[in-house]
Amino acid sequence: MRAGKLAVGVIIGFILFTLMVVVILSPSGEDPCRPDGGVSAGGGVPAGELSLPLTEGDYTVSSTYKSADRPGHRGIDLAAADGTPMYAMAGGVVTAAGPASGFGNWIVIDHTIDGAPYSTVYGHMWDDGVAVKVGDTVTAGQLIGAVGSNGQSTGAHLHLEVWDGGRLSGGAETDPQPWLDRAVTPGSGSTGTPSEPKDELRKKPTPPAGGEMPDTDKILSQEHLQVDSVRIGRAVALRFPGVQTIGGWRATDNYPDHPSGRAVDIMIPDYESTEGRELGNRIKNYLLAHKDEFNIDYLIWRQMYIPAQGQPNEMEDRGTPTENHFDHVHVTTDGGGMPTAGQKYGSAPTGGDNDSSESAGGTAAADCAPDFDDRSLNTGEIPEELRKWIALGGKVCREVDSPLLAGLLYHESAGFQAQAVSPVGAQGYGQFMPGTWAVAGAKVDENGQIAGPPGSGSPSDPADAAMASARYLCEIAEGQRAGIADGTLTGDPQALMLAGYNAGPGAVQQYGGVPPYAETQKYVQIVPAEAERFAAA
Template identity: 50%
Template sequence: MKPAALAAAVFVMLTLLTVFLTTMSDTESTDCTPRQSGSVVVEGVPAGQLAKPMKTGDGQLTSSWRTSNRPDHEGMDLAGPPGTPIYALADGVVVAAGPATGFGQWIVIDHQLNGQLYSTVYGHMNDDGLLVSAGDQVKAGQHIANQGFNGVVSPPGPAGTHLHFEMWEGGRLSGGNDVDPTPWYERAVEPGTAGSEPTTPAPTPPPSAGAELAALPASVGSEAHFQIDTVRVARAVHAKFPQVETIGGWREQDPYPDHPSGRAADIMIPNYTTSEGKELGNAIRDYLWTNRAYFNIEYMIWRQEYIPSQGTPSIMDDRGSATQNHFDHVHVTTVGGGTPKPGQLYGGLPNGEIASPPDASDDCTLSGPVGDSGGDLAEGAVPPEFEKWLTISATQCAEISPSLLAAQIQQESGFQPNRVSPAGANGYTQFMPDTWAAFGHPVDENGEIAGPAGAGDPNDIADAVMAQGRYDCYIADYLRPKLASGQVTGDPIDLMLAGYNAGPAAVEQFGGIPPYPETQAYVPSIRSSARLYEAT
């Protein structure tokens, strides 16, 4: 090492030590509008109702109870992306939660239903996917776990992610017998409907609602993998707005379940930078919002504005590009409605006067103090090959900055490749294999995703730093509604860092930074050392 480089290294180490011993004051609040399109973890159902173990749009039935090809199959399998929320069917007591043969991890809950003991069983969660413990009392629709691929799944790994759900009459651990869970699933309601009157799922609109919608032409897009509600939206937009040339939305891999589950459509706006393009996007937004109940729309995003079907729209943070900010397309997420069946009818075009959604709110704040995440990089503070990627990655959400990401990498690997922790975490940003399989995309020279999750290289700087920011932002999004409800308390950035170290489920379980010594030290170390990397 050259003398100048050695002196610089000594200065950096001394400054790190000095900064680590300083304290930070947390004074400001931050915007709490959504940062990404993806399902919100919702909980609870109306009193007296059962809850589906997964939201209809998040879980695809892949195997039923005791079929001819699987006569010993004791439950039903619902497949979705890793991390998809799992909910308790009914009020009850957790009697088992942890490792189980074949399941990898399972949860068993005992319930009193119709005056009789029943158990529900939930299987295949990953090691960090359990949110309850034996002895806990749970409510119908409570978020109890996140979907994984532990245990015996086919195919093995993330591609085999699913929830195995069982119903046992007489109790799973009390000598009972398994029964077909399908009737119970079908009478259950969607999680997150607490506070509303008990309702039944809305039927598919009849073909008498105008002429039956024509199929989407191949030149415009493909309906393959779309659920019923999404097909209806795509067909209606094509019929109503012939200017639209491209409608897409399905992709196999994504950190959030909307696109892989077939619940999301992306309506591309031609000439979106012109006044005509903006007016077209506005017209599509207004048409869909006016008929949101007919189309079973959960939310939309257009020109950086998040528009829920219920509640007030809000402005999202700048994510750095026209596509990420939804300026070139209208994103629509539907409830889903399930996989279309042969001969499926979708109804016709709804009619009536068109209205606009309410104005967006820009004053939404999270409860609890929020510290500054840091700023741009100081010249020469990091190895030069990292500068570009730290800057690009930090545009993914408001909670991260180049200096904060740099401090994380210093803590995780010291900017060195091929590091493997005793627990098996790997690469520059020290991802566990399961987490890398969900977030580790390869990226192009602009930081855009260029391949499926898990196909990236954790020892490639671009792939690793973009995945780091992607995962940080996922954790921030995951915890945001829990902060707003008071279920989790603390500084959102501290909680995000804690989730990176210990897993977001642990933050949720403990209602804040987990009491693990490593995590307790990790958070203040990064918050303090981030100042070293920040331009003054």
């Protein structure tokens, strides 16, 4: 948001994205959030691992790093058949993709690993062997291209380089062999097999019922449930076939929700896995997106109490995963009374499919939005006057938690400087340009709620600035959900949101992802890295 060429884009982009109207269609019951069924192109690797750039067994090392016969060789050559699939070694942002002197074509991916910047470089692809573009956010093990013999090459191979500090930002090359030694085969996933979610987690939703939702035997003890609880159980069973069990009525409990028939517990298969947590997040998001239709009172998921109205808060530690709601999503409804003879429950809300109210309101892709894992805040380095507001700002929406907001404000203001002013006039903790503050800023009350007209308050006030930055991030994220769901926007949702803050939402829409601006490319890596310092262990 700071560079001169980006400042105008922020203002224009803010206006453009607030006018966006999008309808998401989900033909044939296909999962609108994961239209590929959840299988990444490269199969992925276990979390935290590096990926080999070529599948083990598909290549041989034909030239090493700065060998005696090639002391100027900055990388390693991996000989492989022309057209062999090529994968990203680590997650990051593509900062170069296309023609390059000597390489024929190259791909440069910038990474942040353990807080430090690195680049991996892939060379000698044919023109049709580059499968990514500048601005794409990739994951470790993702397919990025194919081996070729373009440029200064005497045979098909991948020329691989690793740069400490970044290839295009003044870093220094380093031997790639240690990276190869610790890398795993692409497609190894989390269990050493191709990285597809377990069958029960990756099933596509059943096409939504045009009228009455079918009954389901997945709801246990359904007989004593009130209407709202039955409606939720049927909708979840229909839209999320991975769910196999939904707890219902029970005669006794410490709380009246289940004995009264007002609550259900949606059990999450393999809840400790990435896929299980994602399934629980999506169910929670789906229910919140349609809380009024379902008459929801509150939810509990992964130790977070989430009321239909008001701010979520972390519950006390009750001991077991079940008591802390890590293995199920608890939903309490208003009730709706006991079912009558011939009771009808209607169709399941779908978040799209010609629903005009959603095309105007923006909840069409709400159940596709990403979630943080409810990180708590480490306040050690945060000035006292900001702590309350960063904590409140982290509850505005699910895309923004307190550590991310802290990292953004820290980076923007060069260390939480209230009076920070950039060379182009961006001001305060969140470095708002005056024109952006005029539409996105506002004075807030002691609870963080807007208490003045647009443009009131001050970007140097801890409360006004922190809450304005949080609201602006959340507005950007909401405006991007539909594009993420339908593929108009590609890349990591968090990176897209941060790119919108830095370069303007309109620029992200224009490029269909993180814009190819050097400042923005760095920004989407630096802010999450800064956020880690403010996340409690």
